Amino acid sequence: MSYQVLARKWRPNSFAEVVGQEHVVKALSNALDSNKIHQAYLFSGTRGVGKTTLGRILTKCLNCEEGLQSSPCNKCQACESINEGRFIDFQEVDAASRRGVEETQQLLETVMHMPGSSRYKVYLIDEVHMLSKHSFNALLKTLEEPPPHVVFILATTEPENVPATVLSRCLQFHLKNLTPTQLSDRLKEVLSEEGIKYDDESINQISRAGRGSLRDCLTIADQAIAFCNASLTDSLISEMLGTLPYDKVYELIDCVINEKADKLVKNLREISSLSVDYQRLMDLLLETLQHMAIIQISPETVSDLNLPSEDIIPLSESLKAEEIQLLYQIGLIAKRDMDLAPNIGDGFEMALLRMMSFLPEEKETTQSKKKVVEDKAELKEETISKKSSSKPTATTKNDTEKKKNSLAFLDSKEWNKIFNSLKLGSGTKQLISHCSFLRAEDTVIYFSMPKDKLEILNGTHREKFQDCINAALDFECVIFFEEGEALESSPNKTKQKKKAKRLNKASEAIKNDPAVKNILDSLGGTIIESSITPKESQ
Template sequence: MSYMALARRYRPRSFDEVLGQPSVVRALRNALDGDSLHPALLLSGTRGVGKTTLARILAKALNCETGVGSNPCGECGACREIDEGRFVDLLEIDAASRTKVEDTRAMLDNVQYAPVRGRYKIYLIDEVHMLSGHSFNALLKTLEEPPDHVKFVLATTDPQKLPVTVLSRCLQLHLRALPEATVVSLLDKVLEAEGRESEPDAVALLAEAADGSMRDALSLLDQAVAHAGGGKLEGQAIGEMLGLGGQKALVQSLQAIAAGDGAALRAALQELAEMAVDHGALLDDLASLLQAVAFTQAFGQSAAEGARGQEATALAPKLATADVQVFYDMAVHARRDLAWAPSARIGFEMALLRMWCFRAGAVEGAPEGGATGQSSEPAAAPTTAAPAASAASTTESAPIEAAPEALATPSPADLDDAPSAAARAWHERIEAATLEAYARELARNCVVGFEDDDELVLQLAEDMQHLLRDERLARLREAFGKAVRIDCVRQLGDWTPTRILRAERARALDAAGERLEASPVFRALNARLGAELPREDIRLLH
């Protein structure tokens, strides 16, 4: 069974068939027709854009039996042999597998000999940046002054790795990635030539997945044909083949975010979780969709074609312009940080949930979210002493150990009584002890229940038990040099060090306010302009 891949079968055989590289083709044509072709050419560009193909066409143009020119006949013996890969004077060298200087010297030993079959001997060195430093040094002299019958064509995907001494001896021609429309046009022609039917969305998905590489596009088309069997190439099937089966649910997620519908967003995320999708590719797709939406909002029409363009047009009026810009940034950053997420699914879902939280019009604490019962923004951390039920509902979103410096002013009820001498002694003892931040914060929220020479029993409010961790308890044992046990109780009978700190902070704020109001500058402003001093705006610097 002999089958030639589509990428080989539809490889361009002449300059006229080369797509997407007009400037490079024009330069080569003019050089050939004007008999001024540089002896060393460097073709650079990403994979699958035509570097090797152009080198072979160039070899035909130089060795065609009808004469040197930009239009080789394609019918003579030399042209056919080059197309079939058996022309003796076209030496294709894979630099990735022949990196040693000995390989380069063996090649150069044969440069001086005249061509066997053609007019010129062509050395095509693919992935030339893989050569060693000594290989490049050995090549320099011959590259600068080759014999008249020799032409060098160097091809690379990474020209930055080439020494400047090599670059200065070559005529560099950069091949750009192919536009998506060009890839779609070629795929349509190939499908027509192969007698296969396809949906426009299917071809568009293949062209987008190729990412500017014609060889990748034809290889994916080979895969799509095998996937479809003898049937029609359908967009949904191609999407599943490419791991993009969640496109519909992805659009539904953005629609739910735009509408503030938490139930719909949760359903869409659940649907995506049940699919075997590539979440990294889905984040790329999300960023592309948001770009298309932004383009539509800016210019009134989408830059995307097919289903993507229709989706962008439908979403554009539903999303705020500023939201689209922020969402795109979130999608790109989520894709970058995907490797650090616990799983790809979690990283993807957090990106969408972040968009949900920061969408325009979301009101903190508003009972949005439909059936989910969740608010549109994270719950704010409590700033005053709260009942146990309220504290339990907020500690998960804003744990106290995350912001020990942001101690709020206590309510008047907190100041009605005063801490006992034992509470103050415990507070001073903690502040004097050598404790890391989290262990200190745990101790600050406890009161002493019992203590003897061997054991220290602390009491912790039930609504603060999220602070209790084994490693923090171990730090307390080390600091106090005895066994430490912490019991969780419903209500504490004395002031905790945290409460004492809040009270001291409140007194310091009051004293600062009184000093500011008593200052001559404020008195003058008050007398002349009626200035007032909002006490809630006063902040301590230490």
């Protein structure tokens, strides 16, 4: 049998196999199990995080011959043919290569035809933001009144470039980048199943190079298997990626911090004899500096970032926060300018020497060395006490999370309270104030919004709103806007009502004020109602 690339071979076939994206999987499963089908879904997120994979699983859920359910059988004819990409009622279109309005219209003409033998005709439009303006208009017409047997699944890396009118028809799910730990764990599973040998650091390197995308990780793993002859080691992976193993990067930073100029130059000579990609190496260096800064703030992130604590903690403790910032800035500028150097390796070398020369010299005196040691000891103690004190708070957080794991407490009064506390920009907040809370089901919150407002609510507004609401609720939810009249309960109307009430009160107060009465009686005249403004701070 010919070699099948890992990303394809290990593509999840069910929601249970999907790595990460728990909030999306849960919302979709709940909806399917209670027969709530939306006619348009939008999956957004960076490349290789599972948008089309989720789309395909959803298609199977909708059409599995064993019934509509969140766990398709993967055995029936429908499931199998969807897996093999030959299901007649499942159309997968890449909008990047079919942007034109004719192509879109051709596709949409088939929407009216009833499905062959399945329940739903599913259209998956990938990279939907690439559609032309006319194509979007054609799509919108169909989305406004879709035949009941049709489901659209739109996928995009750039939701901000999808027209607000189209977004307003979709249940939108934002897929997150996977964490290094999620990627490493999955890589280990796949490689073990494949019978490939690996060491931990080689896995860490691949998962970092994948930058949040499982597909990219598996593609790099494919190359690595070929390059390393089925036994992945740290040094071979570095060679393949044109970088250095992490411990080498730590060593370079250690040389800079502790002014070991001789050792630094020796290391750099060694590096120049390897075929190293200096841009990537600078990326690694910058990434490490960033990790050091983060670890200074919260030491417990070491395990989240999957970093060797014995190496990176001492490094981050030996610099002040502003010194890390300084090195980062020098590195960033060097990355931009390195290509201008007569030779990129020289540019890299000069950048490291510059970092060294810009660090304050006081480090050299024994007095300050001693101080550094003392500081380190203090920091360690603090770290330890932080760690031990962080435990109880972690459990309480867990408890509240459990409590909050449902949106049942939400009603329009609660929502208005939450709305007032949202830290949104004034434009977005003004727009969102026109939406009224309708209901919360499982993890989905439904809002109603007048059509004219809905049509200006773009992807950026939605994303900001989604982030804010997740933060405010401390809970991953999905928001959905339905078109509808502005309800009396919307934050905007509530505010207007309050304002009117205050105005009334102010006007009453003025009319009944004895001093004002006196003036009116003695001098004659009337109160100009429109000139009354209540005090804002009430």
